[in-house]
Amino acid sequence: MSKSSQQQESYIESAQRVVRIEQAAIAALSDRFDAQFIQACELLKNCQGKVVVSGMGKSGHIGNKIAATFASTGTPAFFMHPGEANHGDLGMLGSNDILLAISNSGETGELINLLPVVKRLNVPVIAMTNRPDSTLGKYADVTLDIGVEQEACTLGLAPTTSTTVTLVMGDALAVALLDANGFTSDDFALSHPGGSLGRKLLLTVADIMLSGDDIPLVSKQATVSDALLEVSRKGLGLTGIVDDEQKLLGVFTDGDLRRLLDERLDIHNTRVEQVMTRNCKTSRSGELAVEALNLMERYKITALLVVDDNQRPVGAFNMHMLLKAGVL
Incomplete structure (x- = not known):
């Protein structure tokens, strides 16, 4: 087999390994939809303000998407960067809001620094973390376990499996709320008037x-x-x-x-x-x-x-x- 062919096979093997690892992690996640998940859904459903999602680095990128999914499926939400929040943007958070804090380690400094002020505002905190016994996990009102056995990265360093599982947990919350709130295709169209979905659902x-x-x-x-x-x-x-x-x-x-x-x-x-x-x-x-x-x-x-x-x-x-x- 030529060196080129070996390299091509290596690409495929790497990709297949990633899929196997991430599929297993997602399958394991289904066993964690427990009382904590139900409590999180109840908090979010009864929220009188907005869901404020926050996270640093890759968790922040995933949090941005989770906030967008909430907003487009009937749960008012936006993303707040924790670094900026420490320098004034925490004013975005109101007393009727909920903070959904995402940190794989549960020890992200920028997030931990926000918690005393958040608690002073009596804002409930839902944590998504790999370590429920972390500072964030203990501080939160509800903790959702997004732990994984291994990252898909062969070095075990780059957030891969963990970010996938975080995203799936966010989707699970959003869809559970969508169903609970009776969100319809007409409601969906109202938040997507400019796209093809809006045209299909709103045009007469x-x-x-x-x-x-x-x-x-x-x-x-x-x-x-x-x-x-x-x-x-x-x-x-x-x-x-x-x-x-x-x-x-x-x-x-x-x-x-x-x-x-x-x-x-x-x-x-x-x-x-x-x-x-x-x-x-x-x-x-x-x-x-x-x-x-x-x-x-x-x-x-x-x-x-x-x-x-x-x-x-x-x-x-x-x-x-x-x-x-x-x-x-």
Whole structure:
């Protein structure tokens, strides 16, 4: 085996070893969801202020992510750097808040220095540490054990397994609170309005549909040929057929045209009312765009008309428009 091939195998072996070690550590974590975890959840759920997450170094990076996960899943939270907190930023912490302090050793000086002031404010402290018997562990109201047998780093020095387990513990807390608070997809969308998730969960049909003269419509007296011209002009792949009161009777689509051609009907003399699809699927302007998408996928429809309470067409859209809006 060449030296290059040996090096490539070494890369893979190292990566697989990391996965095995971290998987084992995560599996062991599941046995620690005990009375302390329940108490932590109760404290967080009943918090009248915000969850203030703090940690130094790698614990701080993980703490930042945990705070972001809390905030996006219904638990108000932010990250406070303990070094900066010792020089004024501790003013971020209010009497109704909770401090979630993360330290693998439980002896991080910047965090330990904050504890007397935090206690004076009567702010509850939840500790996440590898050593429940550490200074931080003993000072805290609730201590969550994030200890690991070994780091994935072959030197046993770089925080690897320990940071993974810390992150999983944070996710476990956030999701437990999400479930307990009845946090819904609509709530999630409100905190993610700018991303693709927000577009999927907040956009309504009214936000994307064509309206007015852009709606493809013909009267019931129109011929198939007239209907085809309207389909071509409006470019949605269908046209609605309305009665004299402008109420929707049915639709005529590209698929209907293919069927007529197979039957060799005279498109110039056949009224579209005779060959249209009745009882067609429609949408409402206030409906979520993602719900309309689900309807279209279920019935293999590529375009929909939007009607009001009196079955009068007020809009139209197709799959391409949903794709352009980022709903797909």
